[in-house]
Structures are given as C-alpha cells and as structure tokens.
Amino acid sequence: MPTWRLRDFRDDDLDRAIQIWDQDRQTDDSPPVFPVSEVMAVARVGGPAVVAVVGDDLVGMAVAQAQGERAWITLVALAGNWRSRGIGSALIAELERRLRPQGIRRIGALLAPGATGTAALENSGYRARDGLVFYEKVEHLGASDAGLLAELGGRVQPVGLWAALAGMEREKETIERRIVLPLAEPALADRYGVAPPKAVILFGPPGTGKTSFARAVASRLEWPFVELFPSRLAAGSAGGLAASLRDTFHELAGLETVLLFIDEVEEIAGVRSGVAVDPGHGVTNELLKLIPGFRDHDDRLLICATNSVRSLDPAFLRPGRFDYVIPVGPPDAAAREAIWRRYLGRAADGVGLHRLVEASEMFTPADIEFAARKGAQAAFEREITDRQGTPADTEDYLAAIADTRPSLTEQALTEFREDIEHHIRM
Structure with missing residues (x-):
C-alpha cells in the first residue's frame, strides 16, 4: 500500500x-x-x-x-x-x-x-465547547463598491422578495431552475457540467411581472441590483446614447457582483434599419459589442425585458449572447387567485374570491394590485362618511375591477403565443 x-x-x-x-x-x-x-x-x-x-x-x-x-x-x-x-x-x-x-x-x-x-x-485532544452560538453578518459590498453602486442608482434588494412572489408558479419554477439555482450553487453546477447563465431575456405583455422577477432574483442571490433605463442613457452624455451605454458598462466593471436589468430593451436593441446613419443602428451595435465583455466575468448577470421580443434585432437574439429567452405570461386562474390573496391580505377570507378571479380574467398582476387598492380605498372612503365599521366586500372589489382597464388584449395574447412559438429558448 x-x-x-x-x-x-x-x-x-x-x-x-x-x-x-x-x-x-x-x-x-x-x-x-x-x-x-x-x-x-x-x-x-x-x-x-x-x-x-x-x-x-x-x-x-x-x-x-x-x-x-x-x-x-x-x-x-x-x-x-x-x-x-x-x-x-x-x-x-x-x-x-x-x-x-x-x-x-x-x-x-x-x-x-x-x-x-x-x-x-x-x-488530537480538541474538545467541543458547549453553550456557544455562532453569529455572522456578511456585507455583500465593500465601501468602494457601495459608493459605485450608489452612483449607478443601484441597491441591494430587500431579503425575501423571491418568497413573496405570489402566483405565476410556472414562470417562477422555470426561472429558479434555469437562472437562480446554477448561480446559487456554482460548484454543484460545475460538477454536473451546467454553465451558470450570464444573460437572459424575459418577454411578455406589460405588467406580467418581468421587473418583479428580476428584482426577486437579485434578492434571492443577494446580489446588487442595477437597473439601466434606456430613456435616460443619453442625458448628460456628449457622445450620445451609444457613448453613454459604453460608459455605463465600463462603470459596472468596477463591481465584483451585479445583476444588471434593462427594461424595454427594444429601445436600444430594436431591429436595425440597415441604414448606417440611423441613430438606432449605432446603439444596437454598441450593445452587441458590450454583451460579450459583460459575459466574461463571473458573478454577473444581465436580464433584459421586453414586451415584444419580435421587435428585437435578430443578431441580439442569437445564441451565444443570451442563454435563455423565457416567456413571462399572463396569470391563469390559479395564479390570479394567489395574487388576489397576496394583495387582499386578511380581507381575502371575507370576499367571494372566485368571483374576483373570474372577473379579472384579462388582468395582469399589476392590474390586480391596482384593483385591490382601489376596492380598499372605496371601502375606506365609505367608512370615513358612515363610520359603520364595514370592511371592503366582494362588491367593492368587483366595482374596482369593472373600473380598471385590463392591460391584456386578445391581440397582445395572440402575439405573445406567436413569440413563444418562434423565440422561446429555455
């Protein structure tokens, strides 16, 4: 031996x-x-x-x-x-x-x-010490990182956002399996040959929770979250939108760990016209050049969101730039019930929840949140006048639903289903 x-x-x-x-x-x-x-x-x-x-x-x-x-x-x-x-x-x-x-x-x-x-x-003669409790607090940002994060308008998200996501369980499960777990367990992912994602696209109708999912992923990973607003990029930049985009990515390189979120990414990655003088042509080219450099670093994730994936430039969607293209669709009946319960809180047990679910068929999570607040506000204003101690009831919330314009339309749903058929990658 x-x-x-x-x-x-x-x-x-x-x-x-x-x-x-x-x-x-x-x-x-x-x-x-x-x-x-x-x-x-x-x-x-x-x-x-x-x-x-x-x-x-x-x-x-x-x-x-x-x-x-x-x-x-x-x-x-x-x-x-x-x-x-x-x-x-x-x-x-x-x-x-x-x-x-x-x-x-x-x-x-x-x-x-x-x-x-x-x-x-x-x-070797070591003895365990009873009666001791190990305490630890981890600061995810050093002083220099914290200052840079503040300059970029970012922050560390509150703990618990992932657990607080109600409804949308299909999307939540997909995002957890494809995005969260490989990044949260990198050693295990490596052992099984799973490459943690570096860049993903979330697409779906407005108000379906794409931003909420991005924030919840950052919360789950305990990574700093920076949101890049295309509409604000050119402000204060003498070189225009492309130069501002380049400068922002250069500053982001100073962070050890970051989740970068770009909402309405079609504003800076739309289908190019093919005309060299088109201003959108240059900014899309710049973003296409910046993504590979961003991907070269560990502990960084780019999440882009769009309402219309078909409006993105084909080169932007090419494999190698984005690991996954994931749909975030409208909530089904079970998801709507969970979302109503979340926003109604204790009041959910005193209303006809099934009636609210049926009446809000074309509602997104954002629509449900708005209607829940509107129904509660109506009951509050009635109580100010009557002082009868009557809580918000089913009719208050049904009236709020009727007075809320749903974000979803049949055309939007048709386009969403077509985008799933042609662009999904997960």
Whole structure:
C-alpha cells in the first residue's frame, strides 16, 4: 500500500486542493465558515498550510490562520479514499508544530457537525465547547463598491422578495431552475457540467411581472441590483446614447457582483434599419459589442425585458449572447387567485374570491394590485362618511375591477403565443 508524507503547500497544489474541498462539500449541506477563496488566500501568503501527498498526488490539506495568541484551523480536507488513516491528525499536529514558535496559546476550529476533520480534532485532544452560538453578518459590498453602486442608482434588494412572489408558479419554477439555482450553487453546477447563465431575456405583455422577477432574483442571490433605463442613457452624455451605454458598462466593471436589468430593451436593441446613419443602428451595435465583455466575468448577470421580443434585432437574439429567452405570461386562474390573496391580505377570507378571479380574467398582476387598492380605498372612503365599521366586500372589489382597464388584449395574447412559438429558448 502506498504511503503518504507531509510537505508545505505550493501554488501548483491549488487546483487539486479545491477538488478535495469540493468532494467534502458534496456530503455537507452547511456552508463553510471559512470560504475556500479565503482559505486559499491565507495559504498562498504564508499562513501555516500543510498538504499530504502520495507520490505526486495531493490527498489532504490543512490550513490555519494566526491572530495574536490565538489561531484558527480554517480547513481540514481529505480525499475520500484516504480518510480514517491518521492523515487528518498528522496534518493538525504539523500545524500545531508550526504555530507554537509564534506564541500561539489557543487553537480553535469551527466545523459543521460531522464535517471532515471532526474526528481528527477529537483524536488530537480538541474538545467541543458547549453553550456557544455562532453569529455572522456578511456585507455583500465593500465601501468602494457601495459608493459605485450608489452612483449607478443601484441597491441591494430587500431579503425575501423571491418568497413573496405570489402566483405565476410556472414562470417562477422555470426561472429558479434555469437562472437562480446554477448561480446559487456554482460548484454543484460545475460538477454536473451546467454553465451558470450570464444573460437572459424575459418577454411578455406589460405588467406580467418581468421587473418583479428580476428584482426577486437579485434578492434571492443577494446580489446588487442595477437597473439601466434606456430613456435616460443619453442625458448628460456628449457622445450620445451609444457613448453613454459604453460608459455605463465600463462603470459596472468596477463591481465584483451585479445583476444588471434593462427594461424595454427594444429601445436600444430594436431591429436595425440597415441604414448606417440611423441613430438606432449605432446603439444596437454598441450593445452587441458590450454583451460579450459583460459575459466574461463571473458573478454577473444581465436580464433584459421586453414586451415584444419580435421587435428585437435578430443578431441580439442569437445564441451565444443570451442563454435563455423565457416567456413571462399572463396569470391563469390559479395564479390570479394567489395574487388576489397576496394583495387582499386578511380581507381575502371575507370576499367571494372566485368571483374576483373570474372577473379579472384579462388582468395582469399589476392590474390586480391596482384593483385591490382601489376596492380598499372605496371601502375606506365609505367608512370615513358612515363610520359603520364595514370592511371592503366582494362588491367593492368587483366595482374596482369593472373600473380598471385590463392591460391584456386578445391581440397582445395572440402575439405573445406567436413569440413563444418562434423565440422561446429555455
């Protein structure tokens, strides 16, 4: 049986070390206290880091970080077929030997229950501390990123927007499977050969929730959200719309992580006329050149939304620029019921919800929100006059529905179905 030996960590060990760390993560659902990027950075700048090798193959690694008289063991990782052979204990003992000359008196480790290294620590004389609770707060933006984000008019979205999306379950499931999960679980996606998306298009009639979905994705990923408004791009730019677009993308490059959202993207990516002097020709060309550069960076996502995907330039829709072209359609009866429940809150149990669902057949989520507010306002104004304590009822909301012009039309639905047939990619 081959024997193992210990040696110092070297830069060319990095890829194999990350592979072993990934193997450990497959059996542990808890996020690591010390992310692999932080651990490897410590190892590369001289923090005590030891590897176990069999021949030229790296089979284990341990890293520590010293802080005053205390040190933390930030990583103990072992290849699956080399566990329970004493390697973990030997790695820890070697870390301790290197830490003692630095005056270290306390050595700690933070591990999930049952994680690799638990047995090795206990065999090395480490004891678990009961009665302690681990607290952590992660700031997703550094000071410089926060300043740049503010300049771009962006923000980190409130937590919980994804869970708060009511109705539209088909679209929500598709967007979660295709967009959210590969970005939220990049290591798992890579292991299965799934490339996380870099750019997607959401299309559908006005008011169906495309912007809400984009914001909810940013909230779910906890990524900064920047919305680019085509109608405002040219303001203050001496070089016109194309130059303003280029400058904005250049500024975005300063953010480590970002979800960029462009609504009504047809304004800057419409079908080109073929006439070189057409102003729209230049801005569409510029956007087509900027997208590949945006895609070159990890932890960035471009979501473009349009009411009419057929109005986009064919070159803009070509595979390689956008990973998915996803429809966000009008809500069906089940979705409308869920949306009504969301906006009515506690009042939903006191009204004929099925009547509201039937009466709002051509309504988008935005239409339902407006009608719900209008019905509640009518009941509020009546109470101001009568003081009878009567809540909003079914008739209040039906009157609000009748007084609300639906966003959907038969023509819009026909075009939407045709766009699905010709342009969907998901």
